[in-house]
Amino acid sequence: MKITNIFNRKKKDNPIHSLPFLQELVTITKNGYTDKAVMLLETKGKSNNPVSIPYTSDAIKTDFEAVRQCMVSENLDDNELAALLAIAMMKKHPKSISQLLLDNGYSSPSLERIMYLGTYTSTLRSLAEFASIGVKKYKISSCGDSKVCAKCAKHTGKKHFVDKAVIGKTAPPFCEKCRCIIIADF
Ligand SMILES: [Zn+2]
Structure with missing residues (x-):
């Protein structure tokens, strides 16, 4: 019993999991830590992610690269990046993310802007997939x-x-x- 408690506490104190999920994802994306993104989405992401198909590490990497490219070329601020991550990597519907953003300390960009960034990232993702096959x-x-x-x-x-x-x-x-x-x- 005691060992389990210690284990749980240790897991919680791990810096990777110390921030709320979306904040952690924003930090990882800004730093370009692909492996950390895969780890986060594969573990903690499951409970945050309503997609029914398995989110494979290859798919996570493709999405991550697309989001990063969009972040750089569109010069995204943290609010926009958080919104984009919520739809592109947490697979949330653009209309459903404002509370999630608020809970994580971000303000919501306009729905129009979110849709634009989503389309941008989808294109990058599709192009990468097409090239790979x-x-x-x-x-x-x-x-x-x-x-x-x-x-x-x-x-x-x-x-x-x-x-x-x-x-x-x-x-x-x-x-x-x-x-x-x-x-x-x-
Ligand atoms: Zn169009």
Whole structure:
């Protein structure tokens, strides 16, 4: 009994687990500690993550790299990074994260901004996946409803080379409210 107590306490005191989950994830991401991100998501992430499919270490690494790229190119502040991590790595719905952000000491960016960063990161993730399985081209697909703006409509159905993709020009997001995705073109 005593040994168990000591073990539990030790586990809690481990610096990796001393911060709230999302704060820890933000710190790890800013520092680029890929292995720590994998460890955190594989262990503690399970109870925080509602995804039904197993979150493999390869998938975690791909997501982590995509988030890091987005963080650098979009020059994200901590609030934006926390929001992006909540949707891209904790797989939360963008509309459901404001309380989580508040609980972790962050203020919530606008939903529009969160969606934009989510689309940005999805594109990076898809491009990395396509490259890793040898897919050379991708096709742009808008969600196809009446809300698609003229900018995005212009890109719909266009095909581009994976290794020449430029976000904002040949890959989504194309606008601030972009919900376009890219699909593999075989
Ligand atoms: Zn779009």
